[in-house]
Amino acid sequence: MSREVVFRFDGAPYPGRDGQTIAAALIDHGILSWRRTRVDDQPRGILCGIGVCFDCLITVNGEPNVRACMTGVEDGDDLRSQEGTGYAQ
Amino acid sequence: MNPDVVVIGAGVVGACCARACVEAGLTVVVVDRGAVAGGTTGGGEGNILVSDKEPGPELDLALLSRELWAQMAGSLGDSFELDPKGGLVVATHQHTLDYLLRFADEQRACGVIAEPVAATDLPDHEPRISRDLAGGVLYPQDMQVQPMLAAAHIIEAACATGRTTLMTDCAVTGIDVDASGAVSGVRTAQGVISTRHVINAAGTWGGEIAALAGVELPILPRRGFILVTEPLPPLVRHKVYAADYVANVASDNAGLETSAVIEGTHSGTILIGASRERVGFDKTLDWHVLGRLAKQAIEIFPLLAEVQLLRTYGGFRPYCPDHLPVIGPDPRVPGLLHACGHEGAGVGLGAATGHVIAQWITGASTSIDLAPFSPARFGASHVA
Amino acid sequence: MPSDIVIVGGGVAGIAAAVVAARSGCSVTLLDSGSAVGGQYYRGAKSPESGSGLSYEALRRAFDELVVARGIDRRLDTYVYSLARRDSGFVVRTRGDDRHRGDVDVLESRAVVIATGAFDKQLPFPGWTLPGVMSGGGAQALVKGSDVLPGQRIVVAGTGPFLLAVTYALISAGGNVIAVVEANDPVGLARHAWSVLPAAGKSADLAKFVTALAKKRVPYLRRHRVRRASGTGHLESVTISRVDGDWRGIAGSERIWECDALAIGYGFTAQTDLAGQVGARMRIGSDGGLAVEVDERQRTSVPALMAAGETTGIGGVDLARMEGLIAGVAAVEQCGRQAALSDAAIARGMRDVLKLRRFADALHFAFPVRDGWRDDVDDQTLVCRCEEVSASKVRGAVSDLGARDARSVKLLTRAGMGWCQGRICAPAVDALCRFDSAASLIGGSYRPVAVPVPLGAIAAES
Numbered sequence: 001m002s003r004e005v006v007f008r009f010d011g012a013p014y015p016g017r018d019g020q021t022i023a024a025a026l027i028d029h030g031i032l033s034w035r036r037t038r039v040d041d042q043p044r045g046i047l048c049g050i051g052v053c054f055d056c057l058i059t060v061n062g063e064p065n066v067r068a069c070m071t072g073v074e075d076g077d078d079l080r081s082q083e084g085t086g087y088a089q
Numbered sequence: 090m091n092p093d094v095v096v097i098g099a100g101v102v103g104a105c106c107a108r109a110c111v112e113a114g115l116t117v118v119v120v121d122r123g124a125v126a127g128g129t130t131g132g133g134e135g136n137i138l139v140s141d142k143e144p145g146p147e148l149d150l151a152l153l154s155r156e157l158w159a160q161m162a163g164s165l166g167d168s169f170e171l172d173p174k175g176g177l178v179v180a181t182h183q184h185t186l187d188y189l190l191r192f193a194d195e196q197r198a199c200g201v202i203a204e205p206v207a208a209t210d211l212p213d214h215e216p217r218i219s220r221d222l223a224g225g226v227l228y229p230q231d232m233q234v235q236p237m238l239a240a241a242h243i244i245e246a247a248c249a250t251g252r253t254t255l256m257t258d259c260a261v262t263g264i265d266v267d268a269s270g271a272v273s274g275v276r277t278a279q280g281v282i283s284t285r286h287v288i289n290a291a292g293t294w295g296g297e298i299a300a301l302a303g304v305e306l307p308i309l310p311r312r313g314f315i316l317v318t319e320p321l322p323p324l325v326r327h328k329v330y331a332a333d334y335v336a337n338v339a340s341d342n343a344g345l346e347t348s349a350v351i352e353g354t355h356s357g358t359i360l361i362g363a364s365r366e367r368v369g370f371d372k373t374l375d376w377h378v379l380g381r382l383a384k385q386a387i388e389i390f391p392l393l394a395e396v397q398l399l400r401t402y403g404g405f406r407p408y409c410p411d412h413l414p415v416i417g418p419d420p421r422v423p424g425l426l427h428a429c430g431h432e433g434a435g436v437g438l439g440a441a442t443g444h445v446i447a448q449w450i451t452g453a454s455t456s457i458d459l460a461p462f463s464p465a466r467f468g469a470s471h472v473a
Numbered sequence: 474m475p476s477d478i479v480i481v482g483g484g485v486a487g488i489a490a491a492v493v494a495a496r497s498g499c500s501v502t503l504l505d506s507g508s509a510v511g512g513q514y515y516r517g518a519k520s521p522e523s524g525s526g527l528s529y530e531a532l533r534r535a536f537d538e539l540v541v542a543r544g545i546d547r548r549l550d551t552y553v554y555s556l557a558r559r560d561s562g563f564v565v566r567t568r569g570d571d572r573h574r575g576d577v578d579v580l581e582s583r584a585v586v587i588a589t590g591a592f593d594k595q596l597p598f599p600g601w602t603l604p605g606v607m608s609g610g611g612a613q614a615l616v617k618g619s620d621v622l623p624g625q626r627i628v629v630a631g632t633g634p635f636l637l638a639v640t641y642a643l644i645s646a647g648g649n650v651i652a653v654v655e656a657n658d659p660v661g662l663a664r665h666a667w668s669v670l671p672a673a674g675k676s677a678d679l680a681k682f683v684t685a686l687a688k689k690r691v692p693y694l695r696r697h698r699v700r701r702a703s704g705t706g707h708l709e710s711v712t713i714s715r716v717d718g719d720w721r722g723i724a725g726s727e728r729i730w731e732c733d734a735l736a737i738g739y740g741f742t743a744q745t746d747l748a749g750q751v752g753a754r755m756r757i758g759s760d761g762g763l764a765v766e767v768d769e770r771q772r773t774s775v776p777a778l779m780a781a782g783e784t785t786g787i788g789g790v791d792l793a794r795m796e797g798l799i800a801g802v803a804a805v806e807q808c809g810r811q812a813a814l815s816d817a818a819i820a821r822g823m824r825d826v827l828k829l830r831r832f833a834d835a836l837h838f839a840f841p842v843r844d845g846w847r848d849d850v851d852d853q854t855l856v857c858r859c860e861e862v863s864a865s866k867v868r869g870a871v872s873d874l875g876a877r878d879a880r881s882v883k884l885l886t887r888a889g890m891g892w893c894q895g896r897i898c899a900p901a902v903d904a905l906c907r908f909d910s911a912a913s914l915i916g917g918s919y920r921p922v923a924v925p926v927p928l929g930a931i932a933a934e935s
Binding site for chain 3: 053
């Protein structure tokens with residue numbers, strides 16, 4: 001059994017498991033979207049799920065545009081949903 | 090098919106020539122061996138600059154061209170992202186700044202608006218700029234377009250008049266002359282087009298087209314790479330470049346020269362140029378060049394260090410030994426006109442180039458004296 | 474210190490190549506973007522207990538031993554952003570994972586084996602950008618890699634036997650798959666693929682999938698397609714209908730199903746970026762997609778560059794393993810050494826590659842992508858998800874602006890210019906614009922930066 005970790009998503013704490021990707025950890029809690037697009041302001045989650053499409057970008061510990069599908073969740077991660085480019089205007 | 094004019098090349102220069110000819114009442118066929126904007130234009134940034142031009146005929150052409158671009162953008166409904174963002178030229182050291190300020194003085198005497206900016210005032214214009222610069226000059230007249238969209242929409246508008254036909258994937262294989270030696274037609278992969286006027290707007294490949302008409306034109310490729318970042322919020326407001334850029338543009342050095350040119354685009358990506366090398370038509374990526382461009386850009390905008398490179402593209406500037414374009418009639422072949430060899434300024438100078446070419450064909454007096462741009466300046470050698 | 478051989482990709486093909494190369498005395502560096510080797514199929518499973526001959530299990534055990542015994546330099550969470558030729562060898566530029574993307578390195582080697590795999594091919598349809606709509610491979614990765622189901626009510630759709638593999642993975646983990654929606658009619662498979670199945674050793678796999686589906690009573694609808702995904706903010710339902718042989722919807726047959734996850738894929742796209750960077754010749758595979766051209770020894774048109782697995786054309790895990798072995802042999806020979814694999818084994822491997830390739834061709838023939846999907850792509854449907862370019866804009870570039878290939882559509886519309894660099898939308902753009910797919914696909918496939926890299930990191934190299 002893999003170790004339990006605790007991460008935050010938009011401020012709220014959630015449990016996850018070591019070895020899960022960030023995308024999987026969020027989807028496990030019914031969170032399907034963590035990004036809004038910069039042109040049409042539409043929600044996005046994972047598409048390819050294996051690192052190719054970059055649709056699942058998320059801000060991790062202040063670093064924007066991290067692929068949720070390729071990045072393992074770590075204990076204490078501060079995950080933030082992204083608007084537009086992921087950078088402050 | 091028997092148009093008044095055949096334009097060879099569907100890039101920005103060819104598009105502007107077609108538009109100007111149609112407005113002057115002529116019928117036009119535009120031919121390109123590939124797609125619209127697939128050559129020199131497709132590898133460019135879309136600069137419409139006065140800031141990098143030293144006083145002389147090219148600056149006169151640039152000042153006229155920016156007026157014509159603004160008019161075109163107005164009549165084509167802003168379909169090609171014309172952005173009058175202005176240019177900001179910065180110096181990293183005091184001695185470069187001194188040179189830059191003298192250069193700006195000379196430009197001002199010729200009608201360029203050039204406003205010195207003290208180092209402490211640079212952040213007012215560019216909040217994210219490095220605090221370690223010596224100062225700069227602001228050029229409010231500099232503009233940018235999306236060059237591929239510009240070429241495509243200008244040609245589309247010309248075609249919509251019914252007096253222009255576009256033929257893509259249509260390589261020119263020969264230029265026919267009559268018994269007097271004057272142009273009589275253009276041979277293409279899709280047949281012969283009879284015409285009395287051929288405009289060579291083939292950009293970097295202008296020399297090859299000239300050779301089809303039996304004349305030599307010394308146009309060489311000068312390679313450049315552009316870095317494209319991830320999309321960002323508007324962090325860079327102007328076209329910002331290092332003062333060394335002007336010296337590099339005017340240089341005859343065949344070796345690698347780089348100086349940072351940084352600008353945002355409508356899509357949010359930041360474009361970073363500009364490298365210059367004379368290495369023929371070799372498109373092989375050189376990470377050493379890309380690294381140098383990145384480093385120089387970071388010196389001006391430190392926040393770029395964390396920004397990701399998404400892609401890069403290369404292009405070939407059509408370069409003449411004296412850095413001036415070839416615009417106007419070729420005295421060796423009546424009916425052959427050149428509109429190429431603009432180096433990195435084909436988009437910026439394109440509107441005026443088309444304008445004066447159409448004026449010459451219709452017998453009007455040209456807005457600008459074409460003598461400095463004449464192919465005759467290279468000597469009258471025919472290809473054997 | 475340059476390696477003899479750099480292998481890019483630690484899936485089954487890369488593992489097989491690495492084992493042959495290391496056993497033959499070559500120094501080997503193996504790079505993989507994942508946090509474990511195994512690739513999409515074996516997904517980081519622990520070193521197997523048993524396995525014989527040239528099975529994956531045996532190769533994987535050998536690989537793990539060779540990392541220790543022969544010092545295979547195994548670099549996980551490592552991406553290659555550029556491959557370039559230098560003198561008679563290669564320069565491989567790498568970066569770390571997304572938490573360490575500034576950690577760049579420059580490797581050199583005498584030979585390179587590209588084994589970068591493939592990803593699901595997507596075709597745009599109304600609603601396909603809704604969260605909850607994901608690729609079959611993405612759904613499989615969630616459940617196999619992270620033990621998480623993509624939703625409570627899952628529809629699996631698209632075409633090909635991979636849909637069965639995805640469904641099997643989902644229901645094995647307790648997932649509620651409400652239906653599998655297959656656009657083709659695989660009864661037609663009888664005449665083609667079934668005949669080669671026993672030879673290819675595939676029948677056991679398929680039988681396992683079919684049995685599992687039957688046991689869970691998961692409906693398998695042939696000649697049906699998902700026409701639309703709907704929902705507010707996320708997927709809430711799909712509209713499916715029967716389709717004709719060209720995949721055009723049959724009016725009146727539409728049904729709406731509530732669901733919160735759709736796993737969809739229409740075959741695969743080979744990951745050819747690195748081969749394209751060094752100008753390796755490409756071919757169009759029997760599935761219509763781009764692939765790296767190789768000879769019978771897995772050698773590309775570029776000297777000392779080998780390719781193996783899905784990157785040479787979609788063909789499945791067994792073909793990838795055999796290609797990896799042969800590519801390993803070719804790389805060893807390139808380094809002037811004798812391969813530690815008998816001539817008989819090599820000959821058998823090459824025969825297996827041919828046999829498995831024929832099987833793959835038969836499958837592609839049985840599960841083609843037909844044109845009717847294009848009729849569903851209305852003007853508002855996004856084609857390029859990254860730059861949010863609609864179908865009307867893409868079509869307009871051709872009809873109004875003179876675009877004649879993928880590159881000019883990209884320059885005029887930005888389709889393919891975003892984060893994914895057109896990897897997802899390129900096949901769709903070509904099909905929607907009805908371009909000659911060979912020239913346009915190849916022309917549009919050059920990607921000089923295979924994965925984004927911080928400017929500060931590349932500046933440090935200058």
